[in-house]
Amino acid sequence: MSLIVVGSMAFDAIETPFGKSDKIVGGAATYIAWSASNFTRPIDLISVVGGDFPQKELGLLQARGAILEGIQIKSDKKSFFWRGKYHMDMNTRDTLETQLNVLGEFEPVVPDSYQNADILMLGNLSPAVQLSVIDQLATRPKLVVLDTMNFWMETAMTDLEKVLRKVDILLVNDSEARQLSAQYSLVRAAKEIMKMGPKYLVIKKGEHGALLFSSNQVFFAPALPIDEVFDPTGAGDTFAGGFIGYLDSTKDFSFEGLKSGIVIGSAMASFCVEKFGTTRLRELSREDIDNRIKQFVELVNFDISLV
Amino acid sequence: MSLIVVGSMAFDAIETPFGKSDKIVGGAATYIAWSASNFTRPIDLISVVGGDFPQKELGLLQARGAILEGIQIKSDKKSFFWRGKYHMDMNTRDTLETQLNVLGEFEPVVPDSYQNADILMLGNLSPAVQLSVIDQLATRPKLVVLDTMNFWMETAMTDLEKVLRKVDILLVNDSEARQLSAQYSLVRAAKEIMKMGPKYLVIKKGEHGALLFSSNQVFFAPALPIDEVFDPTGAGDTFAGGFIGYLDSTKDFSFEGLKSGIVIGSAMASFCVEKFGTTRLRELSREDIDNRIKQFVELVNFDISLV
Numbered sequence: 342m343s344l345i346v347v348g349s350m351a352f353d354a355i356e357t358p359f360g361k362s363d364k365i366v367g368g369a370a371t372y373i374a375w376s377a378s379n380f381t382r383p384i385d386l387i388s389v390v391g392g393d394f395p396q397k398e399l400g401l402l403q404a405r406g407a408i409l410e411g412i413q414i415k416s417d418k419k420s421f422f423w424r425g426k427y428h429m430d431m432n433t434r435d436t437l438e439t440q441l442n443v444l445g446e447f448e449p450v451v452p453d454s455y456q457n458a459d460i461l462m463l464g465n466l467s468p469a470v471q472l473s474v475i476d477q478l479a480t481r482p483k484l485v486v487l488d489t490m491n492f493w494m495e496t497a498m499t500d501l502e503k504v505l506r507k508v509d510i511l512l513v514n515d516s517e518a519r520q521l522s523a524q525y526s527l528v529r530a531a532k533e534i535m536k537m538g539p540k541y542l543v544i545k546k547g548e549h550g551a552l553l554f555s556s557n558q559v560f561f562a563p564a565l566p567i568d569e570v571f572d573p574t575g576a577g578d579t580f581a582g583g584f585i586g587y588l589d590s591t592k593d594f595s596f597e598g599l600k601s602g603i604v605i606g607s608a609m610a611s612f613c614v615e616k617f618g619t620t621r622l623r624e625l626s627r628e629d630i631d632n633r634i635k636q637f638v639e640l641v642n643f644d645i646s647l648v
Numbered sequence: 649m650s651l652i653v654v655g656s657m658a659f660d661a662i663e664t665p666f667g668k669s670d671k672i673v674g675g676a677a678t679y680i681a682w683s684a685s686n687f688t689r690p691i692d693l694i695s696v697v698g699g700d701f702p703q704k705e706l707g708l709l710q711a712r713g714a715i716l717e718g719i720q721i722k723s724d725k726k727s728f729f730w731r732g733k734y735h736m737d738m739n740t741r742d743t744l745e746t747q748l749n750v751l752g753e754f755e756p757v758v759p760d761s762y763q764n765a766d767i768l769m770l771g772n773l774s775p776a777v778q779l780s781v782i783d784q785l786a787t788r789p790k791l792v793v794l795d796t797m798n799f800w801m802e803t804a805m806t807d808l809e810k811v812l813r814k815v816d817i818l819l820v821n822d823s824e825a826r827q828l829s830a831q832y833s834l835v836r837a838a839k840e841i842m843k844m845g846p847k848y849l850v851i852k853k854g855e856h857g858a859l860l861f862s863s864n865q866v867f868f869a870p871a872l873p874i875d876e877v878f879d880p881t882g883a884g885d886t887f888a889g890g891f892i893g894y895l896d897s898t899k900d901f902s903f904e905g906l907k908s909g910i911v912i913g914s915a916m917a918s919f920c921v922e923k924f925g926t927t928r929l930r931e932l933s934r935e936d937i938d939n940r941i942k943q944f945v946e947l948v949n950f951d952i953s954l955v
Binding site: 429525526527528529546549550552558559560561562563566567568569570597600601603604605634638639640641643644645 | 736832833834835836853856857859865866867868869870873874875876877904907908910911912941945946947948950951952
């Protein structure tokens, strides 16, 4: 067993300037698993759903190499639900409705068969839940990757600080990096955040790409300029899935290895935003992915001859 | 003679979250010339200043290879003056005061010795002035590069459309590209703008880097992540100066050649923002510039091995 993914599996209802979805399947673990499964299998999932979560969705994920043993199904309860509306710039959104449902009382249990993983991906969830998973692992994974959000910085900072001390890589967006560090400059924010525990920091900037920081190096991967961002929901999780899925396939956790993971994550995220929810991720062929990675190479590849 | 630069030479008074400058020397042509002179000389300047413009400044530019024959000095009048204040994000600013002075009645005259230039760089100025310079050139330069801004789109669109039909490359920022094209997506904006005349479009996104579009290719150069953007004034002009200065030195106006120019422009702009006004540009050594270009290469350089 080599990759554990912890995160929500849920329903979203999404409104963008370009359209509106019904209640569709979403959640961090869902996006991460769809994305990661292009690069590595099996994927040991840890999550909780209600009786309303479609059995068919679980079956599709299983067919993609997901192990469902760590998913709790609360038949008499409902799955987490989020309804939100994106603004024109697609980088900001309003939450219109949140129903915690099964997620409000989630107590994750790590199955024995999940022990000895190489990578633990902690998707965005309560830091207490994330901490519980870390503590249940007999051996520390070689790489622990954390996603979190501003909500936890505001409501559970003490627990979040504990989690931060136990992870190798933190993934956040630019406004979250600024909030966590109380620094406006992202370079300074990165320095402050790495003092809190993570050896590496990935700052996701949506349409403006992503930055990878170590204590003494920095790498930048652009977002692919695309005609229209149709729905950004799940793009960050899809990025994370491509990132850790690729890393699990290479086992190269050096800075150079992480750089490649960032490019793969960016490529995967660029697919996610093309259609509502996980729609686009379900259609992808290996050739689609390879072609997009080539586009990334062309996008940033240059040759300077100094005169 | 190979490079003509048209633009303002002026005074600025700047307020940023980090400090405040007195009235200091600025203007598009000033920044462009300081930046371009690292890569090519001579630089044929066309501008207008009042009697208040320091003779010493003109002497310094001359020592950097600027030809001053096309600069009109109106001894009894005052130079253009702009006072502004930047917001915390440094991408937006308020204009607090504008005194057009000599710029209000500027009628550029192209000296005979400037004819047969390879490159014409039209810095941000009234489209009527830009058009006058184009019309005075007996032979069309191989490359005509235009900078403009939202103000001219709002007040002189008919003239601006005429200029656009005569240029090869347009440089604008992201909000200007959106305004000019009435498209939110930058990919769609680029397509619309290239229908207006330019074969290439450069969209400057400040701290988020720059995009270069042709009809069927796109290239992205990031901005160097730096500890603190101290003063963004002139960064766009410094970018333009590095871009056209480098192109004048290579004479490679292909898409591949332009890509290198974009990286050089980005590197030069990253210096500009480190201190007030042109201060940092005046201190640079060739080694400083080469080191920074190496940093750019490291920032985006990656190697993907697909598994």
